[in-house]
Amino acid sequence: MNRDVYITGLGIISSIGTGKEAFLEGLLSARNGPGPIKGLDVEGYRIGRGGEVREGGVPQGEGRGLGLALRAANEAIADAGIERLPENTAVALGSGSGEMHAMEATLSPREDELLLDYPDPLQPPNSMTSKLAKRLEVRGRQLTFVNACAAGAQAIAVSAGLVRRGRADVALAGGVEILSHMVLSGFEALRAVSPTGCHPFDAGRDGIQLAELGAVVLLESADHARSRGAQPYARLAGSGASADASHVVKPDEAGAGAVLALRRALEDAGLTPDDIDYVNAHGTGTVQNDPAELAALVSVFGERTARIPISSTKSMLGHALGASGAAEVVICALAMRHGFLPPTAGFRRPIEGYEAFDFVPNEARPAPGLRNIVSNAFAFGGNNVVLVLSRA
Amino acid sequence: MSVRRVVITGRGVCSPLGCDWPSFDAAVRAGSEASLAPFPGTDVLCYQLSDDVLAKRSGRGEEPLGALATVCARQALSDARIEAGDELLDDVGLVMNTALGTSGAIESYLERLRERGPRAARPAQFVDTLLSMPASRVGIALGLRGNTAVLGGSSAFELAFDWVRHGHSPVVVAGGAEYLSPKSLRYYDRLIERSGAPRAKLAQAAAFGVLEDADHAERRGARPLAEVLGSGGASEGQEVSVPWGCDPEGRAQAAAVREALEDASIAGAELGAIVLASGDDVAEQAELTALRSILGDPIVSMRLLRPKRRMGEPLAASAGLALLVTIAALEGSGSIALVNSFEMGGGVSSLVVRVS
Numbered sequence: 203m204n205r206d207v208y209i210t211g212l213g214i215i216s217s218i219g220t221g222k223e224a225f226l227e228g229l230l231s232a233r234n235g236p237g238p239i240k241g242l243d244v245e246g247y248r249i250g251r252g253g254e255v256r257e258g259g260v261p262q263g264e265g266r267g268l269g270l271a272l273r274a275a276n277e278a279i280a281d282a283g284i285e286r287l288p289e290n291t292a293v294a295l296g297s298g299s300g301e302m303h304a305m306e307a308t309l310s311p312r313e314d315e316l317l318l319d320y321p322d323p324l325q326p327p328n329s330m331t332s333k334l335a336k337r338l339e340v341r342g343r344q345l346t347f348v349n350a351c352a353a354g355a356q357a358i359a360v361s362a363g364l365v366r367r368g369r370a371d372v373a374l375a376g377g378v379e380i381l382s383h384m385v386l387s388g389f390e391a392l393r394a395v396s397p398t399g400c401h402p403f404d405a406g407r408d409g410i411q412l413a414e415l416g417a418v419v420l421l422e423s424a425d426h427a428r429s430r431g432a433q434p435y436a437r438l439a440g441s442g443a444s445a446d447a448s449h450v451v452k453p454d455e456a457g458a459g460a461v462l463a464l465r466r467a468l469e470d471a472g473l474t475p476d477d478i479d480y481v482n483a484h485g486t487g488t489v490q491n492d493p494a495e496l497a498a499l500v501s502v503f504g505e506r507t508a509r510i511p512i513s514s515t516k517s518m519l520g521h522a523l524g525a526s527g528a529a530e531v532v533i534c535a536l537a538m539r540h541g542f543l544p545p546t547a548g549f550r551r552p553i554e555g556y557e558a559f560d561f562v563p564n565e566a567r568p569a570p571g572l573r574n575i576v577s578n579a580f581a582f583g584g585n586n587v588v589l590v591l592s593r594a
Numbered sequence: 595m596s597v598r599r600v601v602i603t604g605r606g607v608c609s610p611l612g613c614d615w616p617s618f619d620a621a622v623r624a625g626s627e628a629s630l631a632p633f634p635g636t637d638v639l640c641y642q643l644s645d646d647v648l649a650k651r652s653g654r655g656e657e658p659l660g661a662l663a664t665v666c667a668r669q670a671l672s673d674a675r676i677e678a679g680d681e682l683l684d685d686v687g688l689v690m691n692t693a694l695g696t697s698g699a700i701e702s703y704l705e706r707l708r709e710r711g712p713r714a715a716r717p718a719q720f721v722d723t724l725l726s727m728p729a730s731r732v733g734i735a736l737g738l739r740g741n742t743a744v745l746g747g748s749s750a751f752e753l754a755f756d757w758v759r760h761g762h763s764p765v766v767v768a769g770g771a772e773y774l775s776p777k778s779l780r781y782y783d784r785l786i787e788r789s790g791a792p793r794a795k796l797a798q799a800a801a802f803g804v805l806e807d808a809d810h811a812e813r814r815g816a817r818p819l820a821e822v823l824g825s826g827g828a829s830e831g832q833e834v835s836v837p838w839g840c841d842p843e844g845r846a847q848a849a850a851v852r853e854a855l856e857d858a859s860i861a862g863a864e865l866g867a868i869v870l871a872s873g874d875d876v877a878e879q880a881e882l883t884a885l886r887s888i889l890g891d892p893i894v895s896m897r898l899l900r901p902k903r904r905m906g907e908p909l910a911a912s913a914g915l916a917l918l919v920t921i922a923a924l925e926g927s928g929s930i931a932l933v934n935s936f937e938m939g940g941g942v943s944s945l946v947v948r949v950s
Contacts, residue, residue: 246711246712246713247712247713248712248713290828290849293829298724298725298726299725300725300746305700305704306704308777308781309697309700309701309704309777309778310704310705310707310708311708312705313635313776313777313780316777316780316781318780318781318784319784319788320781323781323784323785324694324778324781324782324785324938326692326693326694326695326725326746326938327725327746328693328746328747328937328938328939328941329939331746331939332829332831332832332939332940332941335829335831335940336831336832336940339831340829340831341828341829341830341831341845341846341849342827342828342829343749343827343828343829343941343943344747344829344939344940344941345745345747345749345753345941346745346746346747347743347744347745347746348692348695348725348726348744348745348746349726349729349742349743349744350724350725350726353726353744356743360743360753363756363760367756367760369827369853383707383712384700384703384704384707384720384723386712387707387712387715387720388703388715388717388720388721388723389720390712390715391712391715391716391717391720392717392720392721393717442741443687443741443742443743444739444740444741444742445688445730445733445738445739445740445742446733446739447683447733447734447736447737447738447739448734449734450721450727450730450731450734451721458739459739462684462739466741466762470762581726582721582724582726582727582730583724583726583727583729583730583731583733583734584730584733584734585726585729585730585742585744586742
């Protein structure tokens with residue numbers, strides 16, 4: 203069995219907008235989400251900035267991850283117009299740190315001060331997925347990916363495989379990340395956070411802006427979508443994964459692992475490099491990641507790379523780690539539906555050696571007729587996932 | 595894309611019953627049972643590794659879960675006769691499960707954060723907390739550049755089976771590892787106490803298998819230890835912190851078993867053995883109810899293997915250990931086995947394998 207897989211529903215809750223309409227408006231106006239963090243006490247931090255969800259109705263402490271996931275999943279279901287999910291609906295989430303507020307509460311105290319009667323003390327990331335599946339009353343596979351910044355993209359890639367091969371008719375897949383002391387302090391310790399803002403592919407780039415968000419897409423087989431008259435945003439045409447097998451933090455300078463993932467994704471989609479109209483880059487805005495990603499793109503797309511629009515939407519949302527790849531699939535689906543290229547916001551001057559490249563600087567651009575889009579997600583430790591979206 | 599036959603060509607294990615294949619194999623065949631002992635620094639009983647395979651690494655300050663996983667994945671690759679530097683490694687994938695994962699590193703990091711504040715955070719210590727990092731360390735140590743995934747729970751083998759079967763990778767190293775940590779153990783122990791029912795004690799373990807396209811294995815002269823015939827999966831909407839809350843009807847397990855048998859195109863009567871996912875009476879009753887609903891009463895005459903009764907609940911390593919117990923127990927029989935696994939949180943999966 204090898205069925206086409208359609209994206210028919212989108213759900214997103216983020217610092218630049220909640221719900222696809224507000225989110226789309228944020229993208230089209232190059233809105234900048236991150237700013238000084240208000241939801242956590244950041245006294246003592248060097249920077250203390252991030253892209254916060256300031257929407258009501260999502261718990262601020264424990265349960266925030268599930269709250270974001272549930273909100274995004276319910277939006278995706280409503281957007282797809284499905285009244286009742288099939289019982290074998292698969293649920294897959296990607297997250298780098300999961301429900302970290304609960305882990306901070308239970309694992310921070312000294313041994314003699316542990317909160318042993320805490321109601322829900324052990325919350326590894328798959329706890330969010332199981333609670334989500336329970337609340338949605340579905341009993342298909344539940345999968346949780348923790349491949350750091352590639353996790354959300356991989357949740358979507360693997361879920362698409364389940365639908366493609368008839369293991370599920372419908373899948374809800376995406377990513378969730380919350381801002382926590384663990385994540386903020388860790389990335390500040392790594393000197394990976396920019397004090398001013400995220401400037402991907404810019405000569406003056408100096409780091410990421412952390413962010414939280416929930417992003418879920420509803421995937422279904424083409425036949426299932428047609429049978430109920432659903433209008434797809436795009437077809438999930440293929441995916442590829444790889445590992446750098448190089449370093450725990452630094453990317454392979456030549457992007458060797460990323461090249462493997464890109465080639466595997468194109469092959470899976472049955473496309474060639476010439477078929478790609480736009481690349482939604484991983485584009486973290488760090489000194490080392492951006493040139494490694496561009497080197498990988500040049501290896502795969504050759505001279506044509508300079509003519510392919512490449513943008514990083516982390517310039518608006520910040521870097522939501524395990525959720526970022528899922529948010530970028532939502533962005534690519536909106537780009538295909540509405541015919542535009544999302545911008546690289548905050549762009550000043552191009553990264554050295556790539557002056558002729560089209561980074562879609564600062565303003566969204568009309569692009570009717572987008573056929574095929576590549577979306578990259580490259581994680582710490584060299585975990586790479588590439589997705590290909592095609593016009594349905 | 596054509597569908598491939600998938601065989602298992604390598605085994606790697608470190609468990610309370612042995613930290614290499616010969617000792618594990620001998621212990622399984624002898625029906626040995628591991629012993630409970632307090633986890634260092636606590637009074638919580640658990641099953642611990644039979645050899646301190648990590649002792650020689652501790653001086654280097656390596657994060658123990660990644661080190662344990664690397665030891666076992668290396669064993670599995672070596673058993674499959676794939677060695678360092680082999681060109682094939684660019685196409686060898688890795689799917690690894692994690693449950694409590696890097697909780698020891700997280701505990702240490704959070705203690706320092708609480709005591710000394712965010713500016714005292716150590717970058718290397720933070721990197722060790724990342725849930726994906728043990729798998730990254732395996733990939734880096736062994737040079738694996740194929741399709742890679744890290745999953746919470748215990749469904750690594752199903753994904754690896756899918757990737758090989760559908761041509762995404764010719765070879766995938768799949769498995770999981772659990773090292774445990776003092777605070778997580780104490781919380782888990784209290785959860786069991788609160789449940790009011792005897793449940794399986796946790797175990798340290800790692801178990802990996804090498805899944806390979808059968809034609810690929812044959813071309814390079816690798817020996818097939820077993821063939822994976824089919825898989826199934828479902829969930830029962832359980833919450834992670836309610837591990838005793840399993841559905842007494844076992845409906846999710848039944849759905850997974852039914853799907854796995856259909857996927858393998860075999861009838862229940864062809865099964866020679868069933869490897870139970872349960873480690874205690876409460877869970878086993880639910881699992882047997884599920885099996886009876888699919889297979890009928892003949893299960894009473896089938897060979898039932900209960901690995902968790904002999905070496906505890908190894909969480910992320912449980913699916914791998916179950917598979918390796920199957921190979922050890924049935925080697926040379928040509929029998930078909932149903933291998934069930936169950937994760938905290940209610941995800942279940944079943945594999946159907948024919949042991950060579």
